[in-house]
Amino acid sequence: MQQGPDYGNYGRHPEPGDETYGSRGPSPEYETRGMMRPSGSVSPQDEKTWSILSHLSVLVWPVIGFLPVAPLVIWLVYRDRSPRIAFHALQSLWYQVAWIVILVLGWSITFILSLVLIGFLLIPFMLLASVVPFIHGCWAAYKISQGVDYRYPLIADRIDGGRRNAH
Numbered sequence: 175m176q177q178g179p180d181y182g183n184y185g186r187h188p189e190p191g192d193e194t195y196g197s198r199g200p201s202p203e204y205e206t207r208g209m210m211r212p213s214g215s216v217s218p219q220d221e222k223t224w225s226i227l228s229h230l231s232v233l234v235w236p237v238i239g240f241l242p243v244a245p246l247v248i249w250l251v252y253r254d255r256s257p258r259i260a261f262h263a264l265q266s267l268w269y270q271v272a273w274i275v276i277l278v279l280g281w282s283i284t285f286i287l288s289l290v291l292i293g294f295l296l297i298p299f300m301l302l303a304s305v306v307p308f309i310h311g312c313w314a315a316y317k318i319s320q321g322v323d324y325r326y327p328l329i330a331d332r333i334d335g336g337r338r339n340a341h
Contacts, residue, residue: 215255216252216255216256216259220256220259221256221258221259222318222319224248224252224256224259224262224263225258225259225262225263225318226315226318226319227244227248227315228244228245228248228249228259228262228263228265228266228267229262229266229311229312229314229315229318229324230311230312230315231243231244231245231248231266231270231311232266232270232307232308232311232312233308233311233312235270235307235308241274242266242267242270242271242274245263245264245266245267245270246263246267248263249263249264249267258323261330261333261334262318262323262324264333265325265326265329265330265333266311266314268329268332268333269307269310269311269326269329270307270311272329273306273307276303277300277303277304277307280296280300280303281300283296284296284297284300310326314326
């Protein structure tokens with residue numbers, strides 16, 4: 175029976191310079207491809223990109239059924255890695271949730287009042303209100319692309335207050 179070069183060395187501590195045990199560090203190909211970046215660091219360009227995407231995620235509402243899934247996923251992935259991305263994703267998430275509630279209530283009231291004909295007057299207003307979150311989300315993404323950390327009124331302050339109280 176042929177024995178390998180490490181046979182009988184189980185439990186032996188490696189000697190300095192001993193290449194049969196341990197790791198000599200990452201291979202050069204991993205370092206050059208950026209694979210060894212520390213888990214907590216995100217490049218400024220990636221922060222900008224993911225912040226923009228969290229605000230533009232409002233555009234996928236019609237596809238996924240008016241659920242703010244994208245900013246939730248972005249927040250879950252980046253909440254411990256980048257405070258900036260986490261802030262924008264959480265801000266976008268709560269903004270979208272607020273608008274979903276507003277639109278569901280508004281359209282429900284419009285439908286109920288339409289039964290007595292007065293609700294038909296609300297339809298143009300609700301159509302206009304239904305477009306607001308899409309335009310505002312795109313505006314926020316545009317401002318971030320210009321280097322401005324956009325803050326939704328009321329929502330950003332609540333998120334900042336919650337983050338300060340949590341630390």
